[in-house]
Amino acid sequence: MENKTLKKIDLIFADYTSSKYKVLEKVLEKTPDEIINEIIDSGLKGRGGAGFPTGLKWKFTKNEDNPVKYVICNADEGEPGTFKDREILERVFRKVLSGMATCGYAIGAKEGYIYLRGEYLYLVPELEKEIEYFDEFAKKLNLDFRIFLRMGSGAYICGEESALFESMEGKRGEPRNKPPYPTVSGYNQCPTVINNVETFATVQIICKIGSEEFKKLGTSDSRGSKLFSVSGDTPTPGIYELELGMPLTDFVDNYGDGDTKAVQVGGASGFCVPRKHLKDTIIGFEGIPTGGSMMIFNSSRSMYNVLHDYLEFFNEESCGQCTPCRVGCQQLLKGIESVKKGERKPQYLDELKKLASTMKIAAKCGLGQSVANPFNSIVDNFREEIIY
Amino acid sequence: MSEYLVNLKVNNIPVSVKEGTSILDAAKKLNFNIPTLCNHPDLSVAGNCRVCVVEVKGARLLAASCATPVSEGMEVSTNSEKVRTARKHVIELLLSEHNADCTKCFKNGNCELQDLASEYRVGDHVFIDLVKAKDKILDISSPSITKDDSKCIRCQRCVRTCEELQAVGALAVVKKGDHQRISTFLNKPLDEVVCTNCGQCINRCPTGSLTERTYLDEVWNAINDPSKHVVVQTAPAVRIGLGEDLGYDPGERVTGKMVAALRHIGFDSVLDTDFTADLTIMEEGTELLTRLKRALVDGEKVALPMMTSCSPGWIKFQEHMFPDLLDNLSTCKSPQQMFGALAKTYYARKKGIDPKNMVSVSIMPCTAKKFECVRPEMRDSGYQDVDYVLTTRELAMMVKQAGIDFMKLEDEKYDSIMGNSTGAAVIFGATGGVMEAALRTAYEIVTGREVPFTNLKIMPVRGFEGIKEAKIMIKGVKPEWGFLEGAELSVAIAHGLSNANELMKAVRTGKVNYHFIEVMGCPGGCLGGGGQPIPTSPDIRQKRADAIYSEDEGLPLRKSHENPEVAQIYKDFLGEPLGHKSHDLLHTHYKPRKRY
Numbered sequence: 001m002e003n004k005t006l007k008k009i010d011l012i013f014a015d016y017t018s019s020k021y022k023v024l025e026k027v028l029e030k031t032p033d034e035i036i037n038e039i040i041d042s043g044l045k046g047r048g049g050a051g052f053p054t055g056l057k058w059k060f061t062k063n064e065d066n067p068v069k070y071v072i073c074n075a076d077e078g079e080p081g082t083f084k085d086r087e088i089l090e091r092v093f094r095k096v097l098s099g100m101a102t103c104g105y106a107i108g109a110k111e112g113y114i115y116l117r118g119e120y121l122y123l124v125p126e127l128e129k130e131i132e133y134f135d136e137f138a139k140k141l142n143l144d145f146r147i148f149l150r151m152g153s154g155a156y157i158c159g160e161e162s163a164l165f166e167s168m169e170g171k172r173g174e175p176r177n178k179p180p181y182p183t184v185s186g187y188n189q190c191p192t193v194i195n196n197v198e199t200f201a202t203v204q205i206i207c208k209i210g211s212e213e214f215k216k217l218g219t220s221d222s223r224g225s226k227l228f229s230v231s232g233d234t235p236t237p238g239i240y241e242l243e244l245g246m247p248l249t250d251f252v253d254n255y256g257d258g259d260t261k262a263v264q265v266g267g268a269s270g271f272c273v274p275r276k277h278l279k280d281t282i283i284g285f286e287g288i289p290t291g292g293s294m295m296i297f298n299s300s301r302s303m304y305n306v307l308h309d310y311l312e313f314f315n316e317e318s319c320g321q322c323t324p325c326r327v328g329c330q331q332l333l334k335g336i337e338s339v340k341k342g343e344r345k346p347q348y349l350d351e352l353k354k355l356a357s358t359m360k361i362a363a364k365c366g367l368g369q370s371v372a373n374p375f376n377s378i379v380d381n382f383r384e385e386i387i388y
Numbered sequence: 389m390s391e392y393l394v395n396l397k398v399n400n401i402p403v404s405v406k407e408g409t410s411i412l413d414a415a416k417k418l419n420f421n422i423p424t425l426c427n428h429p430d431l432s433v434a435g436n437c438r439v440c441v442v443e444v445k446g447a448r449l450l451a452a453s454c455a456t457p458v459s460e461g462m463e464v465s466t467n468s469e470k471v472r473t474a475r476k477h478v479i480e481l482l483l484s485e486h487n488a489d490c491t492k493c494f495k496n497g498n499c500e501l502q503d504l505a506s507e508y509r510v511g512d513h514v515f516i517d518l519v520k521a522k523d524k525i526l527d528i529s530s531p532s533i534t535k536d537d538s539k540c541i542r543c544q545r546c547v548r549t550c551e552e553l554q555a556v557g558a559l560a561v562v563k564k565g566d567h568q569r570i571s572t573f574l575n576k577p578l579d580e581v582v583c584t585n586c587g588q589c590i591n592r593c594p595t596g597s598l599t600e601r602t603y604l605d606e607v608w609n610a611i612n613d614p615s616k617h618v619v620v621q622t623a624p625a626v627r628i629g630l631g632e633d634l635g636y637d638p639g640e641r642v643t644g645k646m647v648a649a650l651r652h653i654g655f656d657s658v659l660d661t662d663f664t665a666d667l668t669i670m671e672e673g674t675e676l677l678t679r680l681k682r683a684l685v686d687g688e689k690v691a692l693p694m695m696t697s698c699s700p701g702w703i704k705f706q707e708h709m710f711p712d713l714l715d716n717l718s719t720c721k722s723p724q725q726m727f728g729a730l731a732k733t734y735y736a737r738k739k740g741i742d743p744k745n746m747v748s749v750s751i752m753p754c755t756a757k758k759f760e761c762v763r764p765e766m767r768d769s770g771y772q773d774v775d776y777v778l779t780t781r782e783l784a785m786m787v788k789q790a791g792i793d794f795m796k797l798e799d800e801k802y803d804s805i806m807g808n809s810t811g812a813a814v815i816f817g818a819t820g821g822v823m824e825a826a827l828r829t830a831y832e833i834v835t836g837r838e839v840p841f842t843n844l845k846i847m848p849v850r851g852f853e854g855i856k857e858a859k860i861m862i863k864g865v866k867p868e869w870g871f872l873e874g875a876e877l878s879v880a881i882a883h884g885l886s887n888a889n890e891l892m893k894a895v896r897t898g899k900v901n902y903h904f905i906e907v908m909g910c911p912g913g914c915l916g917g918g919g920q921p922i923p924t925s926p927d928i929r930q931k932r933a934d935a936i937y938s939e940d941e942g943l944p945l946r947k948s949h950e951n952p953e954v955a956q957i958y959k960d961f962l963g964e965p966l967g968h969k970s971h972d973l974l975h976t977h978y979k980p981r982k983r984y
Contacts, residue, residue: 174561179456321542322438323482326485362449
C-alpha cells in the first residue's frame, strides 16, 4: 500500500478568472479519441462516490451507434454532509461547462443538461448567465454543443442516475433496471454520459495540466485530489481539496476537535469508522471511497441518534419502489427503536444486520444497497450504544 | 428479439436461448420455477418486488431474473443459500407491511403472496408489523371495485394495467419511502375518478388489495326469501371461464353444468344473457342499417362510424375521454340491461310474476356491469332493471358454498322464453364476436344470403390483434336495400382500452373511415373480463376463445335472427326492431363525464 499523508491541493478553485474557456479551446484541437485516451490514462474515477472510471464511461458512450447522445451533469447533490458541488457551481462553474463541452465533443453529443438540486434554485440566475456566455463562445468555436438547466424537486433518489433520467423525462423519479446502463440507454433511451459536477471540473483540470501531472497525485487506485465537505464536530468545517489516499488518522488530526469518536465517510450512505480503525483506513477507492462527505463525531454524540437519523432519512427518501429498500428501511428503523426500548432482545440486531446484508445485494438501486453501510458499521462498532 | 443464441448455465445445466431473453424465461425453459410477484405476462417489466432474485456468478449483486437479460457464459443459480435467504427476507418484508388477515380475506385461497408464504414456510413473524391502522380503511365508494391499501404490496401491477393495457391511468404511485402507496388523483375515492370499473387491476392484483365489490350476501338473502322470485342471467363468457375456478383447466365449456348448479343454488328462473345478445344484434344491426340509409339515401348528417355499446367499461371510458364521440355509440343497451328491462316486464307478465317481487341477478365476466346496473338510466321497467351483478368468480364461490360437486353435475338446459340463444350470441364473449354476429345477420337481411365465409366463420374479425380491420363487399342486395348495392362495408374492432384509445384518436382526427366499430373494454373481450377467474394471460385467454368458438360451432342455430324466442318476443311484445317498445326498454343515452 502506498503511504500517503494528508496534503492540501489547490486545483479546483485555482486560477479561475484568467482564462475564459482557454482550456476548452485548446482541447478542441485534439481528436475525440485523444481526449478520451487522456482521460482514461489519467485514471480519473467518478467523483460522485461510486467511482466508475470516467474515461471508460465516455468511451462506451462514444462507441454506441446512435446519432443522438447526451451529456448530463449530475448536480443533484443530496447526500447528507455533502456540499462541495454547490461551491464548484458558485465559484468555478465555467470549469464544469468546459468539462461538459469536452465530453460532448469527445462522445459526439450535441446537448448537455445540468440537473440541479431543487434547493439550489437560488443559483439559477448566475448559472444561466454563464450558460448564455458559454453558448456564444461555443458558437465562436464552431462547437455544436448546447447546455440546458433542469431543476430537481428535492427528492434524494433523483440523484441516482436512472431515476434522474426518469425525472428529466417528466416521470416519477424511480430507478430503472440495469442493464441497460446509461452509456447504452440513458436520457430519452439514448446513450448518455452522466457525471458528477466535480468530475466535469476535474476533466477540465486534466485537460489543462495533462494526465501525467494529474497522476502524480493520489494512489494507483485513486488518482488525483478531490474536494471534501467537512462537517460535524470540527473547529474548521468547510470544503477542502485533499490528495486521495491519505489515512483517516491524518484527516482527523487536521480537522478533528481532539475528541473524535468516529468519522462517517461518504455521507448517510457511507461507512462509520470508529477511532480504533482510523489508522488503518485509507480514504480512496482502495479503502473507503467518498463523494466528499466527512462527518466527524466526538464523544458527546450518541451513535444511536446518528443511526436513527440516517434511517429516518432513508425511510423518507427511498422511492418506495422495491421491497428490500421500502420495507427494509422501515424495519431497520423500527428494529433499533424496539431494541432500544427493550421490546426486542439485543440479538434482534443480528437479524437486522442480516436483513441489511440482503438489502445490499437485493435492492434495485444504490440507495437501498448502501443502507447496510452505515447500519452494519455503526451497529458493529457501537453496539452497546444502540442497546443501552 | 434477435435470433442470436446466447449460451448460459442455470443451476449448472447448459441452455441456449435467444438474445434478450430474461433469466426468468431461460430458467423456465429448464423447468426451474422462479417465484415472481410484480411480473405479469401482460405487462411491462418492473423488477421491483425482488422476489425473483437469482445469483449470477461473479456479480456483486443478486439479479432480478425477470428484468435481467441473459448474457453469454452466464452462470445462474436460482436456489443458492444467498438467493433463498434474500427471497425469504423479501417475502417476510412484504408480509410485514401486508394485512395478513388471510382467513377473512376475499382472496383467501387465491393469493400469490399467500402461496409464496406457504411455499417458504414463513412461520413466526420475524419482523415488526408495519400495517398502519389508517390503511385498513377500505375504499368501497365504487359499486364495482373494493380497494384495501392494507393488503397492497406495491408491486404496481395495477398501475401498469391501468396505464398500459387500459390507457386510463386511474391508479398511480404517490409519495415515496414509507409513505409510498397506490392511489388515485388527489386521493379521491374510486367512484370520483376516471376509473372505468373494468376490473383489469383486480385480475392482476397478486393479493386481496383490489377485489370486486361483492354482493354474495344480498343474492343469498334474495334466494332465501320465499316472497322473492329470483331470476338469473348468465353472460356468454361465463360458461367458458367458470370451470377454471371449479377444478377445470382453462378452455372447458361448462354451460350445462352451470345451469344445473344455478338451479341447485336456488335461482327460480335460470335464463341466458345470450338471448338478449341475439336481441342486441337485431336492434343494433337495424340501427346500423338505418344510420347508413339516413346517411347515404336521405343525405342526413349521421354519426358514423357507429360503435358498439355492450361493454360498460368502454362506455364510461368514452364518456370520460371522448365525450365528443358519444353520438357514435349505438343507443342499444348492453345485453345485460336489455335483459333486466325485459325480465321485469315481458318475462314477469308472461310468467305472472309481480315485478316488485322479482329480484334480477346477473352473472357476468365483468365488474363494470356492477356499476352499469346502478346507473340511473337503467330503471326502464319501473324498478332497478338488474338488482345485483356477480362475477364469474363470485358464482364459483356460490357453487362451493352450496356444496355442489360441480364436476359431477348432469347438463341441464336454460328455462324458456328468455333462455334460448344462438352461436352468434355466444361469440359476444370474444373480441370481434359482436361484429361477427352483426355481420352474419345484417348481411343476410340485406342480401338474403349467408355471409360469404366458410361455415359462417368470419376469420378477419377474429383473433387477439389489438386493432383489427375488415371490409366486406355487399353485392346482390334485395330491392329494398338497393342503396347498398356495390358498397364496401368497412369495420374495425378494438379490445382493451388502450387499443380503443388509439382507434378513437384515429377516428376523431378523421384518419380512418369506418362504418361500424366494435370495442370491448377488456383485453380479449369479455372472456378476459375483470370478473373472470384469476390468473389471466394471453395463453389462458386463447384457450377461452377457442372454447367460445367451438361452443358456437356446436350449436344448431348460429345466426341471431334465427333465434325463435327472439322472433317470439317481437311478435308478442316488442313489435319490431327500433320500434316504440324497443325504444322505451332497450335503448339508452350517454352523458359526458369529466376527467378529474
